[in-house]
Amino acid sequence: MGAALKNRIIANNTFNTLLWKPIHRLLLKVLGRRNQKEGHRGFVGRRSRWPVRSLGLKTCRKEPIQENVDRNRSRGSARWRCLAARILDKVLDTVFPPCCIACENRLPAGPSRCLCESCDTRIESVRAPLCRLCGRPYRHEWQGDHLCGACLLQLPSFSVARSWACYPREPDPSHPLRQVIQRFKYGRQASLGQPLGRLTAQACRPWFRSSDLDLIIPVPLHSRRLRWRGFNQAVLLGREVGKAWGLPLDPFILTRKTETAPQTGLSLKERRPNVRGAFAVAPRRNVEGMRLLLVDDIYTSGATANECTRVLLRSGAREVQVLTVGRTVS
Numbered sequence: 001m002g003a004a005l006k007n008r009i010i011a012n013n014t015f016n017t018l019l020w021k022p023i024h025r026l027l028l029k030v031l032g033r034r035n036q037k038e039g040h041r042g043f044v045g046r047r048s049r050w051p052v053r054s055l056g057l058k059t060c061r062k063e064p065i066q067e068n069v070d071r072n073r074s075r076g077s078a079r080w081r082c083l084a085a086r087i088l089d090k091v092l093d094t095v096f097p098p099c100c101i102a103c104e105n106r107l108p109a110g111p112s113r114c115l116c117e118s119c120d121t122r123i124e125s126v127r128a129p130l131c132r133l134c135g136r137p138y139r140h141e142w143q144g145d146h147l148c149g150a151c152l153l154q155l156p157s158f159s160v161a162r163s164w165a166c167y168p169r170e171p172d173p174s175h176p177l178r179q180v181i182q183r184f185k186y187g188r189q190a191s192l193g194q195p196l197g198r199l200t201a202q203a204c205r206p207w208f209r210s211s212d213l214d215l216i217i218p219v220p221l222h223s224r225r226l227r228w229r230g231f232n233q234a235v236l237l238g239r240e241v242g243k244a245w246g247l248p249l250d251p252f253i254l255t256r257k258t259e260t261a262p263q264t265g266l267s268l269k270e271r272r273p274n275v276r277g278a279f280a281v282a283p284r285r286n287v288e289g290m291r292l293l294l295v296d297d298i299y300t301s302g303a304t305a306n307e308c309t310r311v312l313l314r315s316g317a318r319e320v321q322v323l324t325v326g327r328t329v330s
């Protein structure tokens with residue numbers, strides 16, 4: 001045997017021992033596990049150590065899928081995942097203690113919530129008696145549900161509007177809902193969208209039937225405002241509502257054509273002309289026959305919701321309902 005050949009044999013043996021064998025063993029393990037997941041026996045005897053399915057051999061009899069075993073295994077892994085998530089939650093709560101979304105004070109340990117006791121009691125939920133159409137709450141219980149003056153004067157285009165909480169019209173910087181909305185919209189804290197959306201979805205659940213709705217449409221922002229804020233608050237809220245109620249969301253159907261002056265600085269009379277013609281349905285988007293849920297942060301005069309509804313109905317939508325986090329009250 002020549003020296004060159006001898007060296008080659010030694011090199012081959014070294015390659016086999018050091019590199020190929022471990023790779024081979026790893027491959028067998030991985031493929032074997034995958035095969036077991038598929039419900040087949042991965043290895044048969046000593047001869048065919050490769051998964052039979054991958055080689056297309058018939059030496060292995062296809063066995064019935066072990067459903068119970070798989071189910072127990074998936075239950076087991078789900079239990080581990082759940083435990084891991086709970087431990088991670090505890091660690092995160094210790095490192096970053098949960099704070100009230102309104103006053104930012106530390107929340108006491110206990111069931112997970114996003115508002116402290118004091119803010120929770122100060123935020124007044126919208127409840128009956130209220131206007132059957134626009135959801136304006138009345139002060140006295142004896143008044144009962146009826147149409148408000150504004151709706152009697154001019155019927156809104158949407159079929160119903162509801163909100164989670166009363167939003168004070170007077171500038172009260174200490175009001176918890178005002179604080180959280182201000183930080184969400186003008187402080188650009190996008191993380192507040194999730195708790196606000198969840199609270200709204202939970203509180204307004206009795207007012208709506210998700211089986212009567214096809215799609216969520218957030219009130220759009222003008223591109224310039226969107227660039228400044230970095231997000232559309234209505235999209236974040238609508239996404240949470242969609243998750244909670246099992247509804248899809250499409251933020252691209254309705255667009256804002258013109259940049260209007262902020263509604264907050266305008267009187268109730270000026271609001272309607274301010275948003276007139278500001279919205280449009282995007283070309284090649286179809287809302288024909290759809291029952292839509294329009295989502296926004298605050299309902300004040302209903303001018304924005306009305307204008308969006310008018311545009312959507314003109315494009316063939318069957319019905320538009322409105323959901324907002326807050327409802328301005330005097």
Ligand SMILES: [Zn+2]
Pocket residue numbers: 100101102103104105115116117118119120176
């Ligand atoms: Zn608080």
Ligand SMILES: [Zn+2]
Pocket residue numbers: 131132133134135136147148149150151152
């Ligand atoms: Zn009304």
